[in-house]
Structure formats: C-alpha cells, structure tokens
Amino acid sequence: MTPADLSLTVLHAVRRAVDEGALRVDVPARVKVERARPGGTGEYASSVALGLARPAGLDARDVAAILRERLQGSPGVRAVDITGPGFLNFTLDGDSGRELVREILRQGEAYGRRGPTGDVAQPVHRADVRAAVTADAVRRILASQGTLVRVACEDAADPDWALLGARPEAEHARGRLTTDIVPLPVPFGAAELHRRFGRDAARWGLLSAAGHDHAPLGDELLRQHEDNPLFRVRYAHSRARALVRNAERLGFRPEPDEPAAPAGSVDPSASELLALLRDHPDVLASAARHRAPDRVARHLEAVADALLTYQHGVLPLGDEKPSAAHRARLALAEAAGTVLAGGLSLLGISAPDQI
CATH class of the missing domain: 1.10.730.10 (Isoleucyl-tRNA Synthetase; Domain 1)
Incomplete structure (x- = not known):
C-alpha cells in the first residue's frame, strides 16, 4: 500500500464518520499521511484528527478513536494506533x-x-x-x-x-x-x-x-x-x-x-x-x-x-x-x-x- 492508497483509505473513514453522524465536520479534500516519526509506531502517520478536533468540538484523541474504529480491518492495514495528542499511526501488511x-x-x-x-x-x-x-x-x-x-x-x-x-x-x-x-x-x-x-x-x-x-x-x-x-x-x-x-x-x-x-x-x-x-x-x-x-x-x-x-x-x-x-x-x-x-x-x- 502506497501513501496515496493510505490517504484515500483514511479519507474514506472520515466520510463514513461524517455520514454516520459520529463527526460533525466538513470532509477535507484530502488527508496527508507521512512516514512515522521517532516516537510513533508503524510505518505511516496522519495528523488528520488534530485538524478535525476543533471544528468537531472534540478532543483530538477522541476524534482519532472515532477514525480508528472505522479504519481497523481496512485492506492493507494491519494495525492502527493512537499516539501523542491524537496522531494516527498505521502498520501495513501485504493484504x-x-x-x-x-x-x-x-x-x-x-x-x-x-x-x-x-x-x-x-x-x-x-x-x-x-x-x-x-x-x-x-x-x-x-x-x-x-x-x-x-x-x-x-x-x-x-x-x-x-x-x-x-x-x-x-x-x-x-x-x-x-x-x-x-x-x-x-x-x-x-x-x-x-x-x-x-x-x-x-x-x-x-x-x-x-x-x-x-x-x-x-x-x-x-x-x-x-x-x-x-x-x-x-x-x-x-x-x-x-x-x-x-x-x-x-x-x-x-x-x-x-x-x-x-x-x-x-x-x-x-x-x-x-x-x-x-x-x-x-x-x-x-x-x-x-x-x-x-x-x-x-x-x-x-x-x-x-x-x-x-x-x-x-x-x-x-x-x-x-x-x-x-x-x-x-x-x-x-x-x-x-x-x-x-x-x-x-x-x-x-x-x-x-x-
């Protein structure tokens, strides 16, 4: 799975959360993912929850938990962890x-x-x-x-x-x-x-x-x-x-x-x-x-x-x-x-x- 693939997967999770009423925010045009930094876990990370927290009126870690629930089991994603103030960290597999x-x-x-x-x-x-x-x-x-x-x-x-x-x-x-x-x-x-x-x-x-x-x-x-x-x-x-x-x-x-x-x-x-x-x-x-x-x-x-x-x-x-x-x-x-x-x-x- 490439970063572009993962970005689409995370964006889809945001759309699902909005459609289901778990988040009340405007769906962003794109979601940025990047290589996990020292202190993180897995291979890639995203700060999308931090960006959505204020418009959603929620703590960033709560937003991250909502998205993690919808990301777990996604094709190519072995695990999703929450680190720091609300970063999503992804461990990929070959699925x-x-x-x-x-x-x-x-x-x-x-x-x-x-x-x-x-x-x-x-x-x-x-x-x-x-x-x-x-x-x-x-x-x-x-x-x-x-x-x-x-x-x-x-x-x-x-x-x-x-x-x-x-x-x-x-x-x-x-x-x-x-x-x-x-x-x-x-x-x-x-x-x-x-x-x-x-x-x-x-x-x-x-x-x-x-x-x-x-x-x-x-x-x-x-x-x-x-x-x-x-x-x-x-x-x-x-x-x-x-x-x-x-x-x-x-x-x-x-x-x-x-x-x-x-x-x-x-x-x-x-x-x-x-x-x-x-x-x-x-x-x-x-x-x-x-x-x-x-x-x-x-x-x-x-x-x-x-x-x-x-x-x-x-x-x-x-x-x-x-x-x-x-x-x-x-x-x-x-x-x-x-x-x-x-x-x-x-x-x-x-x-x-x-x-």
Whole structure:
C-alpha cells in the first residue's frame, strides 16, 4: 500500500464518520499521511484528527478513536494506533483484499447480511406511496440484519402500491402505534409513478433521497446516461457480469487467491473499491438502525463509480496473455458486481446482467 492508497483509505473513514453522524465536520479534500516519526509506531502517520478536533468540538484523541474504529480491518492495514495528542499511526501488511473478495464470492448476495437475532420490529408508515415504498425497503433491510419485521400502515392501504412492490402486512386503527416512517410525500400516486417510470426507476426515485428531502422524480430517472445514478449502478453491475463472460471467452475465470499486483503495491482504484466493499456490512447495519434506505443507495453509487474506474485494467489488452493478476482483478470486479446486485435487491430493484 502506497501513501496515496493510505490517504484515500483514511479519507474514506472520515466520510463514513461524517455520514454516520459520529463527526460533525466538513470532509477535507484530502488527508496527508507521512512516514512515522521517532516516537510513533508503524510505518505511516496522519495528523488528520488534530485538524478535525476543533471544528468537531472534540478532543483530538477522541476524534482519532472515532477514525480508528472505522479504519481497523481496512485492506492493507494491519494495525492502527493512537499516539501523542491524537496522531494516527498505521502498520501495513501485504493484504491485497484476497480474503475479503473470497468471502464475498462465497456468500454471494448474502454478503453483509446477518442471521436471526431475535429482534422484532413493526415499522408504521403514513398512508402515501413514498412512505409505503420506504417501509417496504426498510422491511427488507431490517430482515437482512436478522430482525423479524411486520409492516403496518396508519390508515387503509392503496392497492396500487403493489405496482411498486409495496404492501403493508397489516393495518391498525389510527393512533394505536406511532407512525415512524414519514418521508416527504410526492405529488404522484403509485399508478402514475408506475406508468411514468416503471417499478425500478420509481423505487429508486422514492428511496435514493433522505426522507426529509424531496424525492427526485423527473425524466432523468429514465436517461441511459452517466448523470443518472440508477443507470450508473445498474450499468456497473452489468459491466461486472460482462467482464466475467468475456474472460470465459478468453479462457480464464475469477481467482481471488491470486495476487492482483506485485507484493507491496496496490492499485489506488482497487484500494478504494476494496474499502467500499469492506464497508458494505456496516452500511447495511447503519441503514437498518436509522431506517434509512437512502444510505444503501448512496453506498451503491460509490461502489458503482469505483468499479467503473477500476474495470479498465481487468481484462488483458491487445496480445497480452491472461495472468494471475488478471484472474485476481476479475475476482474483485465480480465481487463488486455481487455487492451491487445484493444492494439493489434490498431496495427492491432488479439488477440486469445486460444493459
């Protein structure tokens, strides 16, 4: 892992801490890492916690502890220590993410999901289409984290909600339970949304924004263009599947046990993609805890963008012969596609193999 790779990893940890509400600061444009100085530990160090402490209103060592929690287990990082007033010190290893990729490919779309926990939840949603679709996605996400879920509506359900895959399992008299899923409503009914956008695009439009924000329900949802996040996510998944098909024609398959790069080096685009894949279980847990499907949507956008950047070096070029590195890169791309498919399924959105 190079200093640039490590800088991206630390910056990603800061973003996670901000997204999860653990830090209330502006995310810096970059994070500086440098060789550890005498008195430190490991190979590299960063003073990022000291710079964030004042705007966060916290002690620098507390900020460092928040970041260390999100850095432990990152690809290529063996240990994270806090020294002095709040320096983060990193001990690196030769981990290329092989264990992570192997685990994702072994679990498939179940990666990031948990077995039964014994927890029970009954989300109650307002009687409108956005709340109904949000409640359906919350049900899927909670269930993925081992919670037994029964959805209820505060009033009579609209049969048209079924067009978008949302239907309460039970209704109850007004006032008996607290209505806790109340996103801003939209000026369309389920039938109109289905007619205009179809199920997948309508669900993305309803779920991709936080509940307190207005849902993006314009014609951009149907554009086959990179400025459409839904298109990017589904296209990235289809590219992962296409890479596997094309590799088979070239006579090789994904192999996560092979080294993707020479010892001691990591492609920055691979490092970013690995970090996002490693975050996936935490993102699902956070989305379940906050009942926020938009967190899954934002994470899928980040994975898709990282995969689309990474994909260009996966297959051999020209007369180049397939190598162990190509097999490992293909395995990482396939793992990313698997995470995208699993995340889309939790939002109730299909992941086509070809677009």
